[in-house]
Amino acid sequence: MPTAVLENYINGEFVASTATETLDLINPVDESVVGRAPISNEADVKAAVDAAQRAFESWSRTTPNERQKALLKLADAIDAHTDELVEAQCRNTGQPKSVIAAEEIAVSADQVRFFAGAARIVEGKSAGEYMEGFTSYVRREPIGIVGQVTPWNYPFMMAIWKIGPALAAGNTIVLKPSDTTPESTLVLARLTKGILPDGVFNVVLGNGGTGAALVGHPALGLVSITGSVRAGIAVAVSAAQQLKRAHLELGGKAPAVVFADADIAKAASGIAEAAFFNGGQDCTAATRVLVHESIHDQLVDALVEKSKTLQPGLPDDPDSFYGPLNNINHFTEVTKKVGAIPAHATIVTGGKRARDKGFFFEPTIITGVEQKDDIVQEETFGPVLTVQPFTDEAQAIEYANDVRFGLASSVWTKDHATAERLTRALDFGCVWINCHIPLVAEMPHGGFKYSGYGKDLSAYGVEDYTRLKHVMSSHD
Structure with missing residues (x-):
């Protein structure tokens, strides 16, 4: 029986x-072909984009109450x-x-409900007279048509992180999912039928060329990629050529x-779980352990023992902590x-x-690494953890910050003062204390340096999908 070709929405x-x-869509568990997706073109x-443009005029004028109701219905459908x-x-x-159900679908429904509430708190500052005879105020408006590109590590949840704030703010969307993981996004698209007006949310399938065509479309007001x-640099360059906004969540x-x-x-339990969850295919995963030299060997032994309980396995196996890497190229x-x-x-x-x-x-756990090594400096995006000793706090901070990325970090100590000093010194968008990897919808997610710019989740994430307009009226 021929394999069905998926369609755009x-x-x-x-x-x-x-x-x-x-x-071809390849199941990474058994390497079988499970479907085919079109490599969509500029047409x-x-x-x-034309559909999103037509829908924007009416969707952008809906009240926060109306957008909230739609998002709450979508969460229930999820x-x-x-x-x-x-x-x-x-x-x-x-x-x-079990991991998909608990850590993506249930969490995503909760996040949609958060954005439903956030739709009703978008506001400007109060009006005031900053010049005699004139009143000024600020309007916060949707940007317009948003182009979004999502990754393959958390396909469904990353789609929600993109569409939730964009819809809450009143934008319309064209989203391109990863070429290897489009199916859950297409189910999401189908669930929006009858909840969102036609054209508000559109999905185009394809490869990097399709993404480039989307990002380069002149009608977009903002492009967002995880x-x-x-890929993030390519999106930023393309956006800059048309002076459109870019929102980048990278490595x-x-x-x-x-x-x-x-x-x-x-520490060993929390770090190992944060390193190997989802096979390490997580930009916030713990990848570098920096440990005081006095407890280096003890911690390594504890990490190895914990890793024995965090093994990869089949999707239906209750003992599987994570599954396969996503595709043959990445493997x-x-x-x-x-x-x-x-x-x-x-x-x-x-x-x-x-x-x-x-x-x-x-x-995988690797010791004896040095700061200059590629395995320390460059993202592996797999179940790989390196361990380095440090002699004092200053060296720990130096090693921690001496990479080009700045997304997430954690500090493990019983001393409150040490923890507080590190939260300021670490050059990362998130610092966890005595934990690593939990996320909540109410708090922003996003990094510094080569980890990109812009925030996902939180009210700050919604603000990223808005623009500010100053209105000034004369009293005469």
């Missing part, structure tokens, strides 16, 4: 792409279709189904700084990076393929 309907070229992108969303995503990612540094190389007074068992890249570590470094556990079939990789 434009103006409230699923429509076939005008392009003839397709790409498809234009149709989607909850009601959890099983379908889990199956669709699992075909593309191979993640444990992805690699390389990370998060340090976990463990001081001598830390609870070793708690090959992670394998090469681990295989290329310098002679002075040691793989104390893991370091190789975990199963005969599929893109599974063992939880």
Whole structure:
């Protein structure tokens, strides 16, 4: 039986792409072909943008109350279709189904409800007379048509992080999901039918060329991407050429700084889970342990023991902590990076393929690394954790900040003063204390340096999808 070709979602309907070229969707668990997606072209992108443009005039004029009601209905629909969303995503990612349900679908429904509430708190400052005879106030307005590109590590949740604040602020959307993981996004699109007006949310499938066509469309007011540094730079360059806004959530190389007074068992457990969750395919994952030299060996032993309980496995296996890496190219890249570590470094556990079939990789811990090593400096985006000793607080801060990324970090200590000093010194968008990786909808997520700019989640995330207008009226 021939494999079905997926369709774009434009103006409230699923429509076939005008392009003839397709790409295979590969299940990373068994490497089977589970579908085909079109490599949409400029004509498809234009149709989607035209639909969003037509819908913007009416959607942008809806009241916050109306947008809130729509988002609350969407959250209920997500909850009601959890099983379908889990199956669709699992075909593309191979993640444990229980993890998808609990950590993506349920969390995403909650985040949509947050953005439903946030739609009603977008406001300007009060009016005032800043010049005699004139009154001024500020309008906060939607930007317009937003182009969004989502990654393959958390396909559904990243779509929600994109569309939630954009819709709450009154924008319309054209979204391109990752070429390897489009199916849960298409289910989401179908769920919006009858909840959002036609044309408010559109999905165009394809590869990097499709994304470039979307990002380069002149009608967009903002482009937003969660992805690699390389892709983010390309989006920023394209946006700059048309002076449109860019919102970039890119890579990370998060340090976990463990001081001598830390609870070793708690630190090892929390760091290992944060390192290997979702196979390390998380830009906030703990990737670099910086530990005081006096407890280095103890912590390494504890990390290795914990890693034995955090093994990759099949989607329906209740003992699976994470699934396969997403695709063969990424699996090959992670394998090469681990295989290329310098002679002075040691793989104390893991370091190789975990199963005969599929893109599974063992939880890996590497010691003896030096600050200049590529495995320390560059994002691996796999289940790989390096461990380095430090002698004092100043060296810990130096090592932690000496990477080009600035997304997330954590500090492990029982001393309040130490923790507070580190929260200021660490050059990262998030600093966790005695934990690593929990996120809440109410707090902003986003980084510094090569981790990009702009915030996801929180009221700040909604503000990123608005523009400010000064209105001034004469009293005469």
